[in-house]
Amino acid sequence: MRIFKLRFLTQVASTLFQNSSFQFLTTKGPYTGFLKSFCSFGLNCYSCPMAWFSCPLGIIQNLFASLRTLPTQVLISAFAYSLGLILLMSLALGRGICGWLCPFGLLQELLYRIPFYKREILLPYSLQRYLKHLFLIFFVILLPFLYLTEIGYGLVWFCKFVCPAGTLEAGYLNLLLQPHLTKNIGLTFYLKTALVLGFLILCIVDLRFFCKNICPLGLMYGIFNKYGLFRLRWSEKKCTLCGACEKICPMGLRIPKELNSVECIRCLNCLSICPSKAIVLERSLFYLPHVDLKSITIKELKHAKK
Amino acid sequence: MNKLLKYLPIFFWIIAIAALLIGLLNSGYQFVQSRGAILCLSCMGLEENEDF
Numbered sequence: 001m002r003i004f005k006l007r008f009l010t011q012v013a014s015t016l017f018q019n020s021s022f023q024f025l026t027t028k029g030p031y032t033g034f035l036k037s038f039c040s041f042g043l044n045c046y047s048c049p050m051a052w053f054s055c056p057l058g059i060i061q062n063l064f065a066s067l068r069t070l071p072t073q074v075l076i077s078a079f080a081y082s083l084g085l086i087l088l089m090s091l092a093l094g095r096g097i098c099g100w101l102c103p104f105g106l107l108q109e110l111l112y113r114i115p116f117y118k119r120e121i122l123l124p125y126s127l128q129r130y131l132k133h134l135f136l137i138f139f140v141i142l143l144p145f146l147y148l149t150e151i152g153y154g155l156v157w158f159c160k161f162v163c164p165a166g167t168l169e170a171g172y173l174n175l176l177l178q179p180h181l182t183k184n185i186g187l188t189f190y191l192k193t194a195l196v197l198g199f200l201i202l203c204i205v206d207l208r209f210f211c212k213n214i215c216p217l218g219l220m221y222g223i224f225n226k227y228g229l230f231r232l233r234w235s236e237k238k239c240t241l242c243g244a245c246e247k248i249c250p251m252g253l254r255i256p257k258e259l260n261s262v263e264c265i266r267c268l269n270c271l272s273i274c275p276s277k278a279i280v281l282e283r284s285l286f287y288l289p290h291v292d293l294k295s296i297t298i299k300e301l302k303h304a305k306k
Numbered sequence: 307m308n309k310l311l312k313y314l315p316i317f318f319w320i321i322a323i324a325a326l327l328i329g330l331l332n333s334g335y336q337f338v339q340s341r342g343a344i345l346c347l348s349c350m351g352l353e354e355n356e357d358f
């Protein structure tokens with residue numbers, strides 16, 4: 001049980017740490033200093049008046065949006081710096097960032113605590129698995145690069161049309177701080193507000209709905225779950241096939257098959273709940289595929305043992 | 307093939323550190339800072355009017 005409390009406290013501390021700039025009290029705008037050259041841990045809008053750091057997803061979109069306008073040397077150095085930062089974060093922590101540090105992840109978990117109708121929402125066809133891939137490819141990379149505005153600069157499509165963190169953290173707060181911005185409210189703002197409401201309701205019904213189905217940043221971190229510094233290891237000898245790990249997994253993963261999959265947010269609930277300590281967190285710089293887990297789930301193992 | 311896979315994470319670490327160093331030495335962080343420091347109307351879902 002200690003790990004649940006520890007994770008919750010870390011999430012709260014991370015959210016407060018990333019959003020503790022009070023410069024807005026004097027400037028009425030977001031912090032603009034040196035710390036903005038670093039990326040935040042998780043989805044945290046850089047236009048939030050209290051944010052210290054830049055949102056990695058926003059930076060990637062800005063990079064693709066300005067590919068045709070930036071001088072080559074600036075482009076290469078900006079690309080190298082952003083790639084280095086995001087890759088280092090992904091390799092060091094993987095999707096542990098989603099589970100332990102992301103402010104929007106914390107919000108989703110708090111929303112799920114609201115007593116309301118609960119159900120796992122399954123999207124049709126392969127959307128359940130691939131919707132966030134589509135958001136990453138189209139809204140974060142292709143559309144910002146391909147669609148140019150009159151001034152020759154692309155749009156940050158995911159931020160503008162999808163990202164609920166931007167509307168919640170930056171939109172409403174900045175409208176309160178700078179009332180003259182209300183003249184910029186248009187159809188997009190109303191659509192995004194409706195989208196935010198929709199996401200919030202879905203997150204009350206299904207734990208981490210946004211993480212599971214929409215978030216391209218989580219996908220980017222998750223790709224390195226298998227190759228990062230920390231990985232989960234399952235021991236067939238110790239496992240009693242009680243299935244407690246599958247029941248407690250907030251992402252609904254099939255364990256041990258999907259133990260280090262893109263979806264695993266490294267909450268360590270499975271490790272904590274396992275009565276026989278069959279799941280451990282290992283640290284290694286090397287890739288160690290210990291067993292071929294392509295078709296193993298607890299159910300299949302139980303069936304095989306019978 | 308398995309031996310190559312074993313060292314794949316090391317390869318990623320080298321790329322990450324090299325990219326970060328190249329970016330730092332060529333002031334790539336200035337791009338991140340400049341983009342992160344603006345009041346992004348798009349992120350808020352607001353329209354970018356010309357008279358703003």
